[in-house]
Amino acid sequence: MTAQISIQGLTKTFPGRNESAAFTALSGISLDIPANEFVCLLGPSGCGKSTLLGLIAGHEQPTDGAVVVGGTRVTGPAAQRGMVFQQYALFPWYTVEDNVRLGLKVQGLSAREQMERTERMLRAVHLWDHRRKFPRELSGGMKQRAAIARTLAIDPDVLLMDEPFGALDEQTRNRLQDELLSIWQGSRRTVVFVTHSVQEAVTLADRVVVMAHDKGRIVAELPVSLPRPRDRMSVEFVEAEREVSACLKRAESSNAPNVIA
Structure with missing residues (x-):
């Protein structure tokens, strides 16, 4: 299968006050993510x-290497790649409905198309009855469901999620994980999901990519073959957690060897 996302020798260094103070966050990462995979x-x-x-996402540019999505090199943000952040990023002066419609207006959809797609997305995340509320309510x-609906409404090929459930209580987090999987299984977008939770990774992923602290290396790629x-x-879930946890412990050591499963 042709990779939907191809990461090729990616390095990112942030400058410091002088050359010796520069910080390398990622060093020579290569990774292929096929279309429709949840990573x-x-x-x-x-x-x-x-x-x-x-x-x-295209919010940052690499120091070296490249990111290619759908055969096109990433040089900046695009509607093809939708981003969901941990802090929701909803506009407080807009209602839930208006927050979701905003990106559709930018895309130039007709008023009818905006309305139909907004309703479909808000119903998918069980917020239609709350569509006229403001984020403070x-x-x-x-709020996180509204942010997901807003991102899905623009119909991205790739959904990028940066610890979107990290600030939520366990019960809410588990429920939103299940809702996200239901939406993903219905649309089969490619998803790249950042988490620090082993249980969350095993719950969601087709494949868990474990990264080490030492210059952002990939130390393991673990398929999760449990049925959904x-x-x-x-027992099977707990065993998968143990396997991923063991890799994560190795990743916490700066001397961790590459272990690609």
């Missing part, structure tokens, strides 16, 4: 997960 990037804080996601989980929906209490 979780997992690793310790500061290992470069969010930097890698930002490079795929929503719970954290509802996944039972978080099953």
Whole structure:
């Protein structure tokens, strides 16, 4: 299968006050993500997960190497790649409905198309009955569902998610994980999802990519072959968690060898 996302020798160095103070967040990463795959990037804080996601989104430019999506080199943001952040990024002066419609207006869709697609997305995330509320009137989980609906409404080929459920309580997080999987299975977009939670990665991913703190290296790529929906209490799920946790522990060591499964 042709890769939907191809990451080729990617390096990102942030300048410091002088050359010796420069910080390398990613070093020579290569990774192929086929179309329709759900990939979780997992690793310790500061290992470069969010930097890698930002490079795929086009919000940052690499120091070396390239990101290619759908055969086209990424040189900046595009509607083809939708981004969902941890902090929702909703406009507080717009209602839920208007937040979702905003990107559709920019795309130049007709008023009828905007209305139909907005309704479809808000119903998919169970927010249609709350469409006229403002962000301040929503719970954290509802805000995140609104942010997901806004991103999905522009119909991106690739969905990029930067720890979107990290600030939520466990019950809300588990429910939104299940809702996200339901939406993904219905649309089969390519998803790259950043998380620091082993359980979340095993719950969501077709493949878990484990990154190390040492200059953002990839130390493991672990397929998760459990059938969906996944039972978080099953023996098979717990065993998969153990395997991923063991790789994560190795990643926490700066001397971790590359272990590509």
